Amino acid sequence: MKFSKISAALLSSVLLLPALLTGCHGSRGLDAFAIPEDFDPSASYEITFWAKNDTNITQVNIYNDAIASFEALYPNIHVNMRLYTDYARIYNDVITNIATQTTPNVCITYPDHIATYMTGDNVVVPLDDLMADPLYGLGGSALRFDGPTQTEIVPQFLDEGILSGAHYALPYMRSTEACYVNKTYVETLGYTLPETLTWDFIWEVSDAAAAQDEDGTYLVNGQKVMIPFIYKSTDNMMIQYLRQTGAGYSDWDGNIAIFNDTTKDFLYTVAEHTGRGAFSTFKISSYPANFLNAGQCIFAIDSTAGATWMGSDAPLVDISRESLVPFETAVMTIPQADPDHPQMISQGPSVCVFNKRDSGEVLASWLFAQYLLTNGVQIPYAQTEGYVPVTTKAQDNPVYQDYLSRAGEDNSMYYDIKIKASELLLAHTNDTFITPVFNGSASLRSAAGQMIENVTKSIRRKETVDDDYMVRLYDDVTSLYRLDSASGSASGRKELGPLPGASAALLSVLAGAWVLLGIYNGADILKEKRHKKEKK
Amino acid sequence: MKKFLALILAVVMLFAMVSCGAEKTEAPDVKSEGVMTYAEYAAAALDAPVVIETYVQAKQSWWDNKATVYTQDKDGAYFLYNMTCSEEDYAKLVPGTKIKVTGFKAEWAGEIEVAEGATFEIIPGATYVAPAFDATALLGTDDLIKHQNEFVSFKGLTVDSIEFKNGEPGDDIYVNVKKGEDVYGFCVEFYLTGADTDVYKAVSALNAGDVVDIEGFLYWYNGVNTHITSCTAAK
Numbered sequence: 001m002k003f004s005k006i007s008a009a010l011l012s013s014v015l016l017l018p019a020l021l022t023g024c025h026g027s028r029g030l031d032a033f034a035i036p037e038d039f040d041p042s043a044s045y046e047i048t049f050w051a052k053n054d055t056n057i058t059q060v061n062i063y064n065d066a067i068a069s070f071e072a073l074y075p076n077i078h079v080n081m082r083l084y085t086d087y088a089r090i091y092n093d094v095i096t097n098i099a100t101q102t103t104p105n106v107c108i109t110y111p112d113h114i115a116t117y118m119t120g121d122n123v124v125v126p127l128d129d130l131m132a133d134p135l136y137g138l139g140g141s142a143l144r145f146d147g148p149t150q151t152e153i154v155p156q157f158l159d160e161g162i163l164s165g166a167h168y169a170l171p172y173m174r175s176t177e178a179c180y181v182n183k184t185y186v187e188t189l190g191y192t193l194p195e196t197l198t199w200d201f202i203w204e205v206s207d208a209a210a211a212q213d214e215d216g217t218y219l220v221n222g223q224k225v226m227i228p229f230i231y232k233s234t235d236n237m238m239i240q241y242l243r244q245t246g247a248g249y250s251d252w253d254g255n256i257a258i259f260n261d262t263t264k265d266f267l268y269t270v271a272e273h274t275g276r277g278a279f280s281t282f283k284i285s286s287y288p289a290n291f292l293n294a295g296q297c298i299f300a301i302d303s304t305a306g307a308t309w310m311g312s313d314a315p316l317v318d319i320s321r322e323s324l325v326p327f328e329t330a331v332m333t334i335p336q337a338d339p340d341h342p343q344m345i346s347q348g349p350s351v352c353v354f355n356k357r358d359s360g361e362v363l364a365s366w367l368f369a370q371y372l373l374t375n376g377v378q379i380p381y382a383q384t385e386g387y388v389p390v391t392t393k394a395q396d397n398p399v400y401q402d403y404l405s406r407a408g409e410d411n412s413m414y415y416d417i418k419i420k421a422s423e424l425l426l427a428h429t430n431d432t433f434i435t436p437v438f439n440g441s442a443s444l445r446s447a448a449g450q451m452i453e454n455v456t457k458s459i460r461r462k463e464t465v466d467d468d469y470m471v472r473l474y475d476d477v478t479s480l481y482r483l484d485s486a487s488g489s490a491s492g493r494k495e496l497g498p499l500p501g502a503s504a505a506l507l508s509v510l511a512g513a514w515v516l517l518g519i520y521n522g523a524d525i526l527k528e529k530r531h532k533k534e535k536k
Numbered sequence: 537m538k539k540f541l542a543l544i545l546a547v548v549m550l551f552a553m554v555s556c557g558a559e560k561t562e563a564p565d566v567k568s569e570g571v572m573t574y575a576e577y578a579a580a581a582l583d584a585p586v587v588i589e590t591y592v593q594a595k596q597s598w599w600d601n602k603a604t605v606y607t608q609d610k611d612g613a614y615f616l617y618n619m620t621c622s623e624e625d626y627a628k629l630v631p632g633t634k635i636k637v638t639g640f641k642a643e644w645a646g647e648i649e650v651a652e653g654a655t656f657e658i659i660p661g662a663t664y665v666a667p668a669f670d671a672t673a674l675l676g677t678d679d680l681i682k683h684q685n686e687f688v689s690f691k692g693l694t695v696d697s698i699e700f701k702n703g704e705p706g707d708d709i710y711v712n713v714k715k716g717e718d719v720y721g722f723c724v725e726f727y728l729t730g731a732d733t734d735v736y737k738a739v740s741a742l743n744a745g746d747v748v749d750i751e752g753f754l755y756w757y758n759g760v761n762t763h764i765t766s767c768t769a770a771k
Contacts, residue, residue: 057703083702092599283652286645290758319758457651460583461640 029121030101035129036359041142045364046078047105050093052349054305055085056316058384066377070368073144077364087113087349091442098123103354105365111160111434112442114168114352119439125353126166130366138370147370152393160434161350169350171390172372173381175305176344176425176432177236177334180288180417182298184327185209185220196339197332199241202229202299203269206278209298221325225296229279230288232302235449236345239435241266242448243345244337249448254438256483258448259474267455267470274459283453284460290318295325301334304386304421305348311417331420333428346432348387379403383413386421388429395426443481450477565610565664571636574611586641586650590614591664592633593687594753594765597727598626602652604727605629606685606753606763607637608666613685615755617644618652625658632663647756648684668751675715680760688754688762690715692770695746698739705731709739711764713750722750722762729765738767 049067053059060083067079082104084090091113097103098120109117117124131150135142139149150158153171161169179197186193189208194201206228209220218226231237238258242249248257273279282288288300289309300310308316311329336342351369356362371377378394381387383403389395404423408416425432435441454473458465478484567573571589572580580586590607597604603621607614616637621629629635639654668689674680675690696712696719709724729735742748751766 053702055701060703083704083706085702085707284642284644290645457583457640461585462583 030123030355030357032122033125033355033359033362035133035136036363039136039360039363041074042076043360044076044078045358045361046080047361047365047368048080048082049368050082050084050090050104050107052084052087052090052108054385056308056384059381062377062381062384065380066372069376070145070371073371074364074367077368079368084108091116105354105356105361106369107352107354108172108349109169109352110347110442111163111169111350111437112445114161114350115163115437115439115441117352117354118163118168122355124168125355125362125366126168127161127170127353127366128167130353130363131167136363136367143367143370145371145374147374148391148393152391153373154390154392154395154429156346156429156432157390160346161352163437169352170369170373172349172351173305173378173387174346174348174390174425175303175385175387175421176346176428177233177240177301178304178307178386178421178424179332179334180292180300180302180307180310181330181332182292182295182327183330185295185298188220193330193332194339196342197299197335198339199269199335199337202335203273203278206273206299207276210277220298221295223294223296225291225294227277227280227285227291227297229273229299230281230285230291230297230301231279231452232282232288232300232306233449234281234283234452235445236347237301238263238266238448238452239445240334240343240345241337243433244343250436250438250441250444252436252438254436254440256444258444259478263451264470267451267473268465270452271455271459271465274456279456281453281456284456287318289314292329293317293325294319294323295327303347304425307331307386307418307421308384308415313411313415314417315412315415329417331417331424333424342428342431344428344432346429346434348390375399382422386418386425388422388425440483440485444483447477447481447483450480565662568636568659574609574614577614577641578612580641582641582643584641585639587636587638588614588650589634589636589659591666592629592631592635593666594631594728595626595629596725596763598623603629606687607635608686609664610666613666613683613687613754615647615649615685615753616654616656617642617649619650619654619656621656628658632665634659634662634664645757646759671754672715675720675760676718680754681756683754684756686754687751687765689749689751690762691749693720693748693750695742695744695748697744698742700740701726705736705740709736711739711742713748720760720762721757722752722760722764723755723757725755725763728753728763735765735767739764742767 051063063081067081071077071079087110090107090109094103094107094117098117114124131138133140139147157171157174160171161167181193183193186205189205191205209226209228211219213219217224220226239249242262245262247262248260250256250258270279288297288302289306291297292300292310293312293314308314312324312326317324333342334344351372353362353365353369373391375394375397378389378391379397379400382389389400394400404419406414407419408414451473455465567589571587577586577588590609592605593608594606595603596606598621601620601622602618603626604618605616607616635656635658637650637654637656639650642649642651666687668687669683670691671680671683671688672691693713693715696714699710701707701710708726711722711724712719713722724736724739747770749768749770750764752762752764755761755763
């Protein structure tokens, strides 16, 4: 009897241990979302929406209007908005809140970030079933608003939300990068802008613009400051150059190919022109728009979503009005390696829906996410910057077409630089691309830009940039961004390597306990048998 | 014998107390070997390597092992942008803490700073918290920039306008203040002084025409852009 108690206690311990350990590791994840069969559209829900704006009050007002009109249609759903002006902060806050299951319901984000969110079980809701639902899906019969059907969403943009074979994001707005050019200074230097900018042209003109007199005054603008070529996002700079030249970056399995000879050659080119005073970056020197508008930059590359800050008559400026210099601004595609086959990145905010225990709450969130694609939201939001609506339903709408046709009528709603930036993307939608998305792709993206930043800084600091430097640079960014441990897919399983020592020891103890149990039980059975035999 | 021992102990204790007191109140601001004076730092070219010893005055933010910190010694101030810093070390950077910083000098939109990626070590012992320097008379003059990043005060400024970034509380507050006819753009930097701080609440309640005394760090963004840490009705 005594033995049985010990045995039972040991057995209980062994059985309970995994449960205890699971408890230590974290709370249980969510079940996969399933569309509720008995969804009650009149039940009350309170959902949170984390939104990003471009430090643009009009965008904030459009979000507020969207929420108000949505709540008027669905009085039982209340939307709480939290505003951000930085994608990275949203990403960080979402990551922090996944562990406590306090993510927002709907969130503006990038697919790269969603790939990381998806490393948690059932954190982000796959949208395919929701999109296809006949009642509440895209164009569904039970919707209280006139939303787009699936075929009315621009296919390239919709496909950008596919991760691991399923849609995890809806596009919200799309932009690309544009090169905002001080055409006046280009011509002052004796050049004529080509139809399509090339890297060679930009480097050549930038070198020429860096010429100074004996006093250090730049010849082209008569000022003490001139940075001919400034790139806002060096991540994009590297990614797009590699794409245009057919060089490696990464594949959809998460294999990283960025450390190649084309990358190295490009970094040498950046170093060469930085050394001539022809190039700098946003991180090193500040916003390209500020230099462009002050006549201190000729080629300013930034998002089309930053167009309202560009040009002598820009409606938004960050420098004193007396610093502005009049010049003619050209809005052009980013420089190309092959001008006959231009390629540029597709970017812009997407929307994802987070899973919750209450499937009705998730469905309410989906309704709001979908509402953001209605014309009443898409058209006014796209008009705030050089964005384009993500639906053909909005793009083809007479209101939007009328807006495009009125470029230059004023320097606010119809600011010509802004509308030209939107038209640039509309004309080149088929020339856009995205990079593969996987858990770790956000880090790879940062690493791509960091290499340009480092080389530029090093040249300015008079360091030697040679092959040894490149070896160290590759090692440094690999380590800094943990590129040697990036996983291969957004949510797939991966090879975890050998068990840690502590885990192996624990499993050994468990195995030993089972062996002991077996021995004790075996001995007990033998004893009983012997006892029975003796009785007999 | 007992009296003698008691006397010895009392003398020892007195020396110990004097010694402790001296360390806290009269910190000799002597730079270590290889460390720049503020004058040398100010004279250094942009992108030049710099090594400074300075005292933490306030912390703006920590994120992803990067800390942004306002620091100052008795001769001038240094803004440390995205300095490499663990979260554990960030907690140790309380006002007054002396640190040795190694990095590169940079300029971003007129703000002189120690560039992203600088490293630091905490120097135990001496501490220093700078008093606010009254820069009211320097507003609008070329001499103001000589005090860039210092903890300063401005007396009797008139509020011209208040604008919340994003149009509502929850982020930076842009504060335009007037001295005479000239308007200057100041800021309540949300990462430095968030919505729960007294200054955020005080500035949120301001109206155009209010006359205020302001303290803050003399930050620069395409011109003076003081990061306000205190705002009270003018005395």
